[in-house]
Amino acid sequence: MAAFTLTVNGQSHRVEASPEMPLLWVLRDRLGLTGTKFGCGQGLCGACTVHLGDAPVRSCKTRLGDVGSRHITTIEGLDPHGAHPLQKAWVELDVAQCGYCQTGQIMTAAALLAKNPHPSDADIDHALGRNACRCGTYLRIREAVHAAAGQRREVIP
């Protein structure tokens, strides 16, 4: 056990836990931020994606001890009112089915857009290609990223 100070969505938290504890469980079970999802714990589905600084990371594979002073952003902090262009596009294009994978998809997409405001299909496929969606919402995910980037039609006719 050790004490850590984490900055999550701009707020500072003191957490006492093993440095081995994955960030995912710190967020979900210690800080009550359940928007970050547990899908596999193996780094293979992307449901647990958060930002460490500007980078998208799999929180299930990120040890608490490795976070350091980097700021953490979760879906709850992306825009609490759902006003991020991605969140708006996601709602408009009705991307979600069960919705479970979607916060991870959005966080991955947000990191992409921050780096590359006008991604191509290939850029999107590359950035989000390791995020699983069992419900098969992929076409709308791609469309919504484009829409959020101000590209293409806003609504599927």
Added chain:
Amino acid sequence: MTDRRDFLKIAGVAGAGLVLGLRLDAKTRPGAAAAPEFAPNAFLAVRPDGTVRITVPKTEMGQGVRTALPLVVAEEMDLDWAKVEVINANPGPDFKSMQTGGSTSVSSTWGTLRKAGATAREMLKAAAAARWNVDLKSCRTEKGFVLGPGNQKLGYGALVEAAAKLPVPKDPSLKSPRDYRLLGKRTPRFDGPDIVTGKAIFGLDVRRPGQRFAAVLRSTVCTGRPMAWDAGKALEVPGVVDVVKVPTGIAVIATNTWAALKGRERLAADTTWELGSAQDFNSADLETFMREALTGPGEEARKQGDAEKALVAAAKVLEAEYSFPYQAHATVEPMNATVQIRPEGAEMWTGSQSPNKAQATAAAALGLKPEQVKVNVALIGGGFGRRLGTDFSTEAAQVAKAAGGGPIQVVWDREDDFRHDLHHPATLHRLRAGLDASGALTAWAHRIAGPSILHSWVGQKTPSQVLAEANGALDIPYAIPAIRVDYAEVAAPTPLGWWRGIEIVPNVFARECFFDEVAHAVGKDPLQLRLDLLGNQGLVKFGRDEADIRRLKKVLQVAAEKAGWGRKLPAGRGLGLACHAYDGRTYAAEVAEVSVEKGQLRIHKVTCAVDCGFVVNPAGLEAQVEGGIAFGLSALFTQITWEKGHTVQTGYQEFPLLRLGDMPEVETHVVQSAEAPSGIGEPPVPLAIPAVLNAVFAATGKRIRKVPVDLSAI
């Protein structure tokens, strides 16, 4: 086909007599200190402020019922959609069978919900007419208001008390579809905003004051049980508070999920097992047994003419074996349930497709009456049939009991989820076709061999099992003089369950691919041969169901036309198609366009045409078609195999789900229909595999008869 009713009866606890247990006479129970509400039935309540609470009697798992079903009520009631609030029903006397599966959520509630909404609308109108002292006929409703003569207008909220005092009409008039303002239009998912902000609460997100988390150490073999264990090292893990025995294994209880998982890892090293009868089970043996069963005795699912005789008389006989593996549901949210036991009863929070059964089985495990267990249905992070099972919710009740009451959330990890899924079983298929000298199809024989889901589910062999396992094969829609479809059960010790598309997926894969083989063997275009043999058939009875072959023919024609069937394609590209009348209710056809280059299969596009009756929410329909196709395509490359009684696959690394870059373009065409809505969640799934594999043949001349697809063969 016919299994569906049995499935609904058997998989749920109740509901055999009632229309899925939906009652129009039951009222919502007012909460404590509730403001007066107008709630003429269990599905809706109007509040004085004009907001309306609609209670959804089905489980949301991504298929959009929390949008589609309230839309039906809102339409009949003429509500302002912006003032609708949606809550999930709790199983109980008002909701006796909330079973969600079989693509029946809209079709089974459609009549009841329309009537529920119409009842409320008529009563509100009557209340306004009485207040104004005008003729009822001079009043109408619109967007949450009653409008009367002379521009009089009253919001529903203002009529709550008066309407509540009126008698409930028995036969309120239903709106004509011509007057629909909400139904048939695109409405985005109700939960969209909560999902994208992380506020949506799935089962795993439930947090109760003082909640603990548990991971259960189970045998990797389904029949295995712990013999001896030493909890010492597990208890040393910071955060672990208890280790308790439950019927399925040993539960490690902790203050957070990670500690529970860590503790379980330690415990596993210090546990010995009795593995039980399944420890020798493996896929290679099963395949041998299934192959033997392809030629042994079988139970008849459909007999038309004498297929064996016709095969003997045929000028030419084609024969092929098709193979489909065990599959996993692989929902992204692993199984979980949270249980709290109090002196007066218990409360459970879980994503269940069978809330009533979850209630009954938890009650039995806790020695309580079902009504003493309150089940709160959480959002489901993927169901696909897996959450029809109540193994995980019952286990959570057992853990809470053993650990002194909870609240405890039992969390499965990804490996638990793969190992202890209720897998969809493997099957082998032997197909034979008889051709006469002119190349006409005179006989069709389809033998299916494999473990029975229904048998596993009920715990014993049932008479209708053969119809269930042959669903999709026995209802081959083509007019062939002699048809024989039969099934030979092969025992397997693993617990089985339905997945999205049920037995129809493997059966239609074998049927539609082999039919393609026949077409090529006689030098006919696969579309043309299908159209020829759908012929001029009208209503055709299969078992207890009836399909309208004209509707099937129409979707096939639309899909083929929209996909440009028959157009010239570059070398290495091909089109393939498949069609099916799903349970005699939903008609669907798909055309896949693929290319194969250097052993790489690319699926460029799938064109789907469906006729599923009236479409409540076109946005939801398209999502279901896209998702259904993705689910089917995913199965091209996945399988569960068994060695020494355990699954070889334990995670997504060995069970590669379709990813973004593999997703083809999907084009959906709805064939308009005046029929009542029939269901769309599953029908697109079974066609994806045969459409693609038939396209692979068109592109390469290589016939693939086995899933998962071995690309080195092309």
